[in-house]
């Protein structure tokens with residue numbers, strides 16, 4: 001039989017075998033054009049995308065197109081479709097060079113215009129949106145861009161003053177200088193205050209002298225340092241007249257314009273990694289390197305020409321906190337790109353599950369579509385609902401970040417820490433489930449999901465290890481509680497205002513309609529958070545009363561701290577999602593968002609053992625929650641394709657198994 005005819009027959013069998021509801025989905029899955037798909041859905045996918053992406057949709061589409069137009073992004077034909085593909089068949093050296101070439105291409109087309117020189121929330125949102133798009137193509141590309149703009153550029157913006165802005169920002173935006181950010185050392189990562197690099201001031205020459213005093217002080221993991229960066233921000237202990245003034249940041253040149261390493265600097269490579277090999281992570285040693293006094297980034301503290309240390313912030317703890325503020329922008333972009341990566345995994349796995357069949361369950365019946373297996377729904381649809389909720393959360397985080405004020409800095413720090421951790425963990429979990437849901441095809445690198453696991457794994461470690469960040473969240477809530485108690489004032493930060501109200505009561509028997517009401521869902525989340533916070537405060541106080549230091553008391557109460565960090569994050573995300581839902585006008589879209597919100601809330605109730613451990617839910621109620629999750633799965637099933645289409649990811653950024661995988665794997669298509 002003619003091969004094309006044979007293929008048509010196989011595919012039409014898929015359609016004929018489907019129930020009418022499935023025909024909608026499968027048919028749509030096998031026809032490629034998004035407008036045609038939209039007609040088959042019972043809500044407007046464009047409107048849903050607006051809700052999800054929140055901002056700069058046209059800018060995102062512009063960048064998607066720029067990427068698709070260039071051969072630099074490996075357009076590869078598979079079956080009838082072209083995909084842009086990351087560089088999994090290349091050495092790390094080749095990946096690094098192509099990443100730089102891609103940056104040059106984007107630079108020439110004006111993608112980075114205004115990223116550091118334009119001010120205002122709109123400019124910042126656009127920058128973040130464009131960076132999200134680069135991360136869908138290749139995490140290395142977005143991290144290489146992120147280190148240069150958000151870490152190096154962000155440090156100059158936030159730590160520097162006018163003299164630094166005038167000198168460095170435009171050259172950074174144009175890549176005349178290539179920046180990196182050297183905070184971590186071999187011996188100290190999470191514990192930044194423990195770093196050992198030392199900078200002393202020489203008042204005879206008006207210079208700072210930076211030194212790496214021992215091997216554990218070598219700068220480690222510095223993105224851009226191994227090959228391309230010309231300059232770095234160096235974090236080091238500042239020593240003035242023999243007194244340590246704590247960690248400060250300096251600008252230091254490490255290579256000349258021809259790429260030669262500068263005198264008294266030594267650089268080595270961090271080597272091959274499990275992913276992200278397009279980023280040239282390096283190690284740096286400073287052998288008494290001299291830099292001008294003006295290279296101290298002096299927004300928080302300065303040193304006068306005659307060597308006097310000057311700072312308006314007298315408290316070393318507060319001074320140190322001010323130095324870490326630029327890391328917030330990194331956490332914001334990690335959180336938002338983690339959600340995007342989860343969307344790619346889900347779009348591929350769900351599309352595949354709508355065209356792949358396995359086993360027939362009745363004699364002479366066709367094989368069953370993967371997504372019609374209840375357990376396959378159970379694996380993917382709760383993760384889909386979480387991704388929706390977390391999309392809203394990422395949008396909220398971006399909005400509070402770009403509209404930050406001195407009063408909101410603390411909240412942004414806590415929310416960005418919590419969301420960076422929770423969203424990046426969610427991404428890894430989702431990618432693993434999606435990989436397995438695609439069976440053997442999930443193992444093919446061209447199908448992205450497995451490849452993404454290696455690429456995005458680092459998100460849980462850099463810019464604040466997730467576990468350490470979650471401890472910080474709980475400590476911040478603890479301080480808030482103590483302050484409210486001491487001053488005898490109501491709670492007024494971090495969304496803890498619910499603690500001023502009477503404690504919510506969970507009904508002894510939960511009906512389906514109660515379980516789906518946002519009031520019940522918020523009550524359950526608030527109950528858990530307020531109880532865990534009270535328990536955490538009580539446990540820490542008891543330990544302190546026994547003579548332990550506050551730090552040791554925190555350390556020993558780590559289980560409650562972990563539970564509390566999650567409770568705070570889940571409650572905040574649910575609250576944001578409920579507010580996003582309220583912006584949707586009544587109709588089919590709102591109904592689906594309501595299903596997603598209920599799924600998000602109930603799956604959190606089911607997954608967190610704290611609800612049973614501390615008795616917020618009875619065994620009967622926990623069983624009712626579980627049953628409701630199953631019902632929600634079957635109600636979300638007909639919308640699955642529309643829900644992943646609403647992500648707005650162009651087909652070229654997905655993979656062959658998301659479309660006509662028979663064609664993509666046919667002999668004729670592979671031997672054209």
Ligand SMILES: Cc1cc2nc3c(=O)[nH]c(=O)nc-3n(C[C@H](O)[C@H](O)[C@H](O)COP(=O)(O)OP(=O)(O)OC[C@H]3O[C@@H](n4cnc5c(N)ncnc54)[C@H](O)[C@@H]3O)c2cc1C
Pocket residue numbers: 147181182183184186187188189190191220221222223273276281458461462463464465466467468
């Ligand atoms: C690919 C990559 C790129 C990077 N890019 C840069 C860069 O450009 N610039 C830069 O400065 N850094 C960079 N980093 C470094 C990164 O920020 C650090 O790896 C991170 O801060 C963690 O530090 P660490 O590796 O020393 O781990 P550690 O801090 O040693 O942590 C190891 C483990 O101990 C646990 N732990 C630590 N402290 C505690 C505690 N108090 N209580 C309980 N558990 C604890 C952590 O949870 C973690 O699981 C990069 C790292 C990687 C892998």
